[in-house]
Amino acid sequence: MLIEPGKLLATVNNPDDLKKLDQTQLVQLCEELRNFIIDNVSVYGGHFGASLGVVELTVALHYIFNTPKDQLVWDVGHQAYGHKILTGRRDIFHSNRMYKGMSGFPKMKESEYDAFGVGHSSTSISAALGMAVASKYKGDEEKQHIAVIGDGAMTGGLAFEGMNHAGVSNSNLLIILNDNCMSIDPNVGALKDYLTDITTSHTYNKMKDEVWNVLGKISKFGPNAREIISKVENSIKSFLLSQSNMFESLNLRYFGPVDGHDVNHLVSILDDLKDIKGPKILHCITRKGKGYGPSENGNQTTWHAPGKFDKLTGEIRKKVHDTPQPPKYQDVFGHTLVELAENNQKIMGITPAMPSGSSMNIMMKAMPDRAFDVGIAEQHAVTFSAGLATQGLIPFCNIYSSFMQRAYDQVIHDVCIQDLAVNFFLDRAGFAGADGPTHHGAYDIGYMRCIPNMIVAAPMNEAELRNLMYTSQLPRKGQAFTIRYPRGQGVMPEWRTPMEEVKIGTGRKIKDGEDIAILTIGHIGNYAVEACEKLAKKDLNPAHYDMRFVKPLDEEMLHEVFANYKKVITIEDGCLMGGFGSAVLEFMAENNYSAQVKRLGIPDAIIEHGEQIELQKECGFDPEGIEKAVIALTEPAMAKS
Template sequence: MADGLLAYIDNPHDLRKLSESQLPQLAQELRNFIIDIVSKNEGHLGASLGVVELTIALHYVFNTPDDLLVWDVGHQAYGHKILTGRLHAFQTNRKLGGISGFPKRSESEYDTFGTGHSSTAISAALGMALASNLKGDAEKHHIAVVGDASIASGMAFEGLNHAGVTDANLLVILNDNAIGIDPSVGALKDYLTSVKEGKNPKENNMIKSLNFDYSGPIDGHDIFALIAELERLKKIKGPKFLHIITTKGKGMQLAEENQVKYHAPGKFDKATGEILPKDESHLPPKFQDVFGLTILDLARKNEKIIGITPAMPSGSSLTYMMDVFPDRAFDVGIAEQHAVTLAAGMATQGMVVFCNIYSTFMQRAYDQLIHDVALQNLPVIFCLDRAGLVGEDGATHHGVFDIAYLRCIPNMIIYAPLDEVALQNILYTAQLGLDHPIAIRYPRGRGSIANWQQLHAGHYENIEIGKAHCLKSGSDTALLSTGSIGTNVRKALSITENPERFAWYDFGFIKPLDETLLHEIFSKYNRIITVEEGVIKGGFGSAVAEFAAANQYHNALEILGVPDAFIEHGSIAELQGICGIDVEGILTAMESSAGA
């Protein structure tokens, strides 16, 4: 539990009762409290530690929630949550039924805009500021806190470009720590570094050229300097830009020294910072590592292979290839749209391009998928990591829409591997040359094959495009699954009292569907159950239903998947249970009276 000054702060009104001289003590208490809770409950650590002083200063100087504060992405908002009425609830952070790990409008009036994806804060805060002008409330302040990785994204520049020709009372704070989840990359990062080092003349300041009142850079851990500058900026009208320098993981030595590892370190010793060891030697591999190691192995043999990721080299495990072939593996920063069209450009020149983007972030490049890739039928290989339910990150990060939003695009092949061997085989098949683009979706977390040797032996199988497989025969009910959720189907089959009733088919290919096999299934079984870890509307089950309608089949058809609602945060097992696609949910569907 909190003690000292922090224990008496239920909201920013309490914070503002403190003298400035007390704020360094509060900063230390807030930092210690975050470390204490996250060490036990896990979560995003380094980003929130890096903005403790800024968080206190913003709520101390500005009249929140009347003044509107937007945190870009939201990884760094733990201190904000604690100071805005959620001190006692913070131990429930990211747990089922607890508070969200990201700002969320329905959770608090202080969370003025829901965030989870990057680079939206400037546009959102500008929209608020322009609305305030229209309502005659020009004295209200609007603040967007943006990291140096997020501000390099196209959307952030779109917001800056617009804001510079308005009279909006907008303050953009650049929290410059030279890292997002992985180290920041690109020419803008180099420019910001030169500004920090005093190498860039003030008259050449690119932010000033966009008509912002620029100030900084200043030390983001000097709370007195922050307060003084924020008080000065309050008196200036129009768009303003404050450049602050911070250290991600500030106040915890190991987090400062290992910023990538301590972005979300898991459980650790709060006294020493040492991450608690896990014996993972006996566990199956992570799907991301299957991707990373397979791509590296294939790239050694095929010099045309290129890897691309938007700011997720460690999260996607593309780092394996980047370490060996740095000229053929690209981290393009938080720029999903650019990543997709860059891949398309490379594909026109005969390169074999693996573009690895988290499923939830691929949503940000939808037009590029359609216009730049599929319309031109370019054989880009999209690897959609974190497909399905991702757990504690919640609604902003679940990769549950990709089947539905990809299935309607002409020329697009969609494949979901049942296990890690199927993943490596489709990666191998794709690099041999396809006639169309392909999206390969696979989940966060580990596979199911503990003795995983096939990758290292370098033995691959060329998969037949559009072919599904019967894994088990049955008498009256067919289970059709796609992707790794089939593991739950296998477990349900192993504990049902009447296993002889149930057939099981693995539909790795969601598009094109194996219609030959579907005709056989609908002709043989009275009842069919589809299972997917994606939204029901427009998903795999919908594709099967469309097939049935087009061919005038009237078999009983039940579709299991993610319902038409945004699924909140919790463990993956808990969320699968809510959606009815855990082992128990599948078993219940199998043994329901409809199948009796």
């Protein structure tokens, strides 16, 4: 089912077509663009509220600026659906986030209009500044560089680092702050309060409009008048706000706040701003989910990425099951954390801007003084947790696997070098699915197991996750503890099992076998169970070991494996380079064993987006791939046939 675009939108195949429209037609175009996004996402799924909130801004940007020569960076890419539709991808938009289809985020390989790939937040200012400095160096100072950053992304430290440099760069950079008080969950922190102060200062806004009108006519004055008006403008801002303007203090010319849903006003403002040289920031007030009632006025966290829904009623379509279903791993974490915290007053919960995504919101509701959303600030989350640990508390720091990459130095420098007992829970480990390579948790096994004073484990099911969580809060001498688990459901509908301690560095034998041993780590072990059941029908009987810990490895179990099996398969939903299989090979070499070892996992390549099972199949560690690997290793002739 292909969605037909509106009459005006059907004529816009690129920004040059957009510029052919009369400005009076832009309101209608915005309405058609918004409806096209609503229609497609309701049928095919995807991110939703963020792109609806910047429809007018997107149209205005491409109407005024000469993209792709003028370079536009979106932060985060959730906002970019309208941008993609206006830049030649309208007719393939239905493939958004599907296997082999269009990426859900801007991607340089996909289009020349995507100036920079963005999946993680807070990168736009630094990237656009780099582009601006390069243009200045090459003598192309007429080229424009625009960073559109959400107020949620502005809480990330990298955004402040970029602004700090931009203020002294004298480069042609325009930062557009898309202020809607939301990232995925509602924004938190002092910056949110500061932006609210600016937004709600009626006196300041009235005076600001008058100053803006004067500045809009600046071309009629000489250079001395420009200097005088600039001083007057700065004085008004400092006088009317309770504190001096933060952006102005960084030497960024501040304009706003302005209505981000008035497309004609935005066109006028952007037309003025493109002629003002140097670094500057435009503060736009928008509403996430604008133009679709259930999203705009309902739970905006739910409507960030609602999945498929009924456009007319706003009812989100959910699968109906006849039997009880296993919970999501994140929910097992959230509820188990509260259970543990009720019995251990030292436990504290920390997450960087993902309370609903990680289910930390369950503890935040039950124990608001012991659970913290620190904003999009993974580095701070880790070092804040380290500070808690120095005082004898037990931090449960939950960060998506791919986001933990942003705090790697803090894990080493602030936690492991100091041998602090911080517990890290890495959600979305393995393939993240439709979000693609920026969100795949492909590398955490490799990058965590190489750090001294670090324990690394992964549960095969919900009961094992609960047991590992229980173990992690027991007294131990230092050592950080990383527990990784995937996005999505587990395998146990009856998951509220009694918790018990797991001896660190011990695995468990799932089944005995002959000729070949399968070693798995984490949830992917359930695929091996499924494969073994199918192999039994072919008279093949591999042994299966759930290793449970990557570091320390269960050496007693590995001695058993290599003493009894000359053929071994390792399986992990992480990178093969330096991962679990590599650890097993290291053990084999160090202990002078000899065996034929086949490693299954994520290869040394960037794997694109798609459903998790599609990507696992592509990499050969879905149940069928495991079955084929066993056959190939045990009966080569049978595998060839």
